[in-house]
Amino acid sequence: MKSYLPFIAILFTLTASAQNPDYSLRMAWFNQNGSARNVATGGVMGSLGGEITANHVNPAGLGLFKTNEFVLSPGFLLNNNKFKYRGTDTVNSKNNFGYGASGLILSSSYKKNRKWTSSAFAISVNQLASYNNRIQFKGFNNMSSFSEQYLEELTRDLADTNAALSNYIFGSSLAFRTFLIDTANNASGIFSGYQSLVPISTGVNQHYDAITRGGYHEIALGMAGNMEDKLYVGGSLTIPVISYNRDLTYRETDATNDPNNQFSYFEFKEQFSSRGLGIGAKLGTIYKPKEYWRVGFAFHTPQLISFKDRVRASMTANTETYAGLRSEKSDNLNSGNPGNSNYNLVTPWRAIISASYVFREIKDTRRQRAFISADLEYVNYRGSRFSAEDQNDQALVSYYNMLNNVIKDTYKGNINFRLGGELKFHTVMFRLGGAYYGSPYKESELKAHRIMATGGVGYRNKGIFIDLSYAHAFNRDVQFAYRLNDKPNTFAEQTGSRGNVMLTFGFKF
Structure with missing residues (x-):
C-alpha cells in the first residue's frame, strides 16, 4: 500500500512522543454501550426513551419518565483477538470488568391544562469504550524495519551527532546511543548521514x-420536557473522562542467526499514559406523529478534551561485533523524569435519526406488549482536530496543523446502523438486536467494520427491574507496528470478537 501518512513530523524532543491519527480514532470509533436492556436490543435508543441510556444518546428520551429511578449496570468484557501479520497468525485473549449506563433519574409532573405535562432530570455515567485489551502480532519482514522511522527523523531534521545523542530521548537518541542507528561516512570518510544496523535485505523477525x-x-447531566405526551425535547451536558495506559514491547531479531552480520536483536519498550477531561453536549427530540409510532433525532456536539500524556522508553540492542550489547533509558537522559505532553482534542460530531413502532403505545407502559426500533447514525471521523495547549509555541502549532491534515486524509465519515426489539409477557421481557459499524478509513485497502449480535431477558415487577444481556461483536480492523514515509507501510489484519455481558438492576421510587 502507499505510505500511510504524507508526513510524520514526530517531535521526539524533551517532551513526550507526539500524537498520531490513531489517538483521535480511539475517541470516535466504538460500539454503543448502555444498560443491559439497551445492549440487548442492539443499542437502539434514538427514539425509544424511558431508559437511562437516553441521557447519553438522545436526552429527549428522559421526558418519558413519570417516576424516579435508580440504576446500576455492572458488566464483563471478553476479548478474543486474531492477528495476521505478513503471513503469520497470532491469537490471544484478555477479559476484564466493565460497566454500562448507571445513575439517577428524577421526574416531575405538572398541573393539568398545561402544554408541558412533565419533565425529568438525570445524572448518569456510562463507559463509552473500554481500552482493556492486548494487541500482539509477529511475522517475518524483509521490506522494512521499525528502526527506519529513526533514520527518517534524523535525516529530515538534518540532525548532527549532538542532536542525535540528546534531542530525541524517547526514540532516535535511544537508537543512536545503543548503535542500532549509527553515522554513515562517504568514501572520503566524511559524515554523510545515518544508517541502520538492521539487515533488512535478509529479513528480521x-x-x-x-x-x-x-x-x-x-x-452526563440531562434534562428533558414532555409536551402532552406527544413531543419530547431534551439536552445533556457531557463530561468525558479518559484514562488510557499502554505497555509496549517491540522486538526485532536476526532471521539468519548469522553471528557476523553485526546484528542480533533490538528491543524497544515504552510505558505510555494519557489522561483527559473535557466537555460536550447532546441535544435531541422525540415526536409521536401517530399512535404506535415514535421518531427521534439527536445531535452530539464535538467534545473538547484536554489531555496530559506521560511517556518513558528504553532500548536494548545487540549489534554483535559492531558495538556489542548496549542499553539506554529515557530516564537517564531526562533527569529521571517522564516525558510530558499537554494538548487538546476536539472529537467528531455525530447525528442520529431513529424510528420506533411500539405495540399498544399507551400511557400505561405496563400494558405495552412489544417494540421494534432502528437507529441510523452518522459519525464524521475525519472531523477530529488536535491543538497545542501553548498557542505561542509555533513549532507545536505547525505540527498539529499538519497532523489534522493527516486525519482528514486518513479517515472519512461513515454510517452506523442499529436494529432491535423487545417482546413482553407480563413481567418478563425477551430482547434481540444487531448493529453494523462501518469503516472509518478512507483508504479501501484498510478493511474494518464491526458487526454485533445481541440478546437478553428482563424482569419488571412492583418497581423493581433486573435485566441481563449479551452482545457479541465480530471485529475487523488494522494495526500498525510503525509507520514510514519513504516506504509502503505494512500492517496486521485484526479479526476476532468481543463479548459483553451486562447486568442492570434498579428500582423506581
Missing part, C-alpha cells in the same frame, strides 16, 4: 506486544 488499559467514560 518482528514481534509487537501492547497491553492497553483504561476507558472512555462519560458523565
Whole structure:
C-alpha cells in the first residue's frame, strides 16, 4: 500500500512522543454501550426513551419518565483477538470488568391544562469504550524495519551527532546511543548521514506486544420536557473522562542467526499514559406523529478534551561485533523524569435519526406488549482536530496543523446502523438486536467494520427491574507496528470478537 501518512513530523524532543491519527480514532470509533436492556436490543435508543441510556444518546428520551429511578449496570468484557501479520497468525485473549449506563433519574409532573405535562432530570455515567485489551502480532519482514522511522527523523531534521545523542530521548537518541542507528561516512570518510544496523535485505523477525488499559467514560447531566405526551425535547451536558495506559514491547531479531552480520536483536519498550477531561453536549427530540409510532433525532456536539500524556522508553540492542550489547533509558537522559505532553482534542460530531413502532403505545407502559426500533447514525471521523495547549509555541502549532491534515486524509465519515426489539409477557421481557459499524478509513485497502449480535431477558415487577444481556461483536480492523514515509507501510489484519455481558438492576421510587 502507499505510505500511510504524507508526513510524520514526530517531535521526539524533551517532551513526550507526539500524537498520531490513531489517538483521535480511539475517541470516535466504538460500539454503543448502555444498560443491559439497551445492549440487548442492539443499542437502539434514538427514539425509544424511558431508559437511562437516553441521557447519553438522545436526552429527549428522559421526558418519558413519570417516576424516579435508580440504576446500576455492572458488566464483563471478553476479548478474543486474531492477528495476521505478513503471513503469520497470532491469537490471544484478555477479559476484564466493565460497566454500562448507571445513575439517577428524577421526574416531575405538572398541573393539568398545561402544554408541558412533565419533565425529568438525570445524572448518569456510562463507559463509552473500554481500552482493556492486548494487541500482539509477529511475522517475518524483509521490506522494512521499525528502526527506519529513526533514520527518517534524523535525516529530515538534518540532525548532527549532538542532536542525535540528546534531542530525541524517547526514540532516535535511544537508537543512536545503543548503535542500532549509527553515522554513515562517504568514501572520503566524511559524515554523510545515518544508517541502520538492521539487515533488512535478509529479513528480521518482528514481534509487537501492547497491553492497553483504561476507558472512555462519560458523565452526563440531562434534562428533558414532555409536551402532552406527544413531543419530547431534551439536552445533556457531557463530561468525558479518559484514562488510557499502554505497555509496549517491540522486538526485532536476526532471521539468519548469522553471528557476523553485526546484528542480533533490538528491543524497544515504552510505558505510555494519557489522561483527559473535557466537555460536550447532546441535544435531541422525540415526536409521536401517530399512535404506535415514535421518531427521534439527536445531535452530539464535538467534545473538547484536554489531555496530559506521560511517556518513558528504553532500548536494548545487540549489534554483535559492531558495538556489542548496549542499553539506554529515557530516564537517564531526562533527569529521571517522564516525558510530558499537554494538548487538546476536539472529537467528531455525530447525528442520529431513529424510528420506533411500539405495540399498544399507551400511557400505561405496563400494558405495552412489544417494540421494534432502528437507529441510523452518522459519525464524521475525519472531523477530529488536535491543538497545542501553548498557542505561542509555533513549532507545536505547525505540527498539529499538519497532523489534522493527516486525519482528514486518513479517515472519512461513515454510517452506523442499529436494529432491535423487545417482546413482553407480563413481567418478563425477551430482547434481540444487531448493529453494523462501518469503516472509518478512507483508504479501501484498510478493511474494518464491526458487526454485533445481541440478546437478553428482563424482569419488571412492583418497581423493581433486573435485566441481563449479551452482545457479541465480530471485529475487523488494522494495526500498525510503525509507520514510514519513504516506504509502503505494512500492517496486521485484526479479526476476532468481543463479548459483553451486562447486568442492570434498579428500582423506581
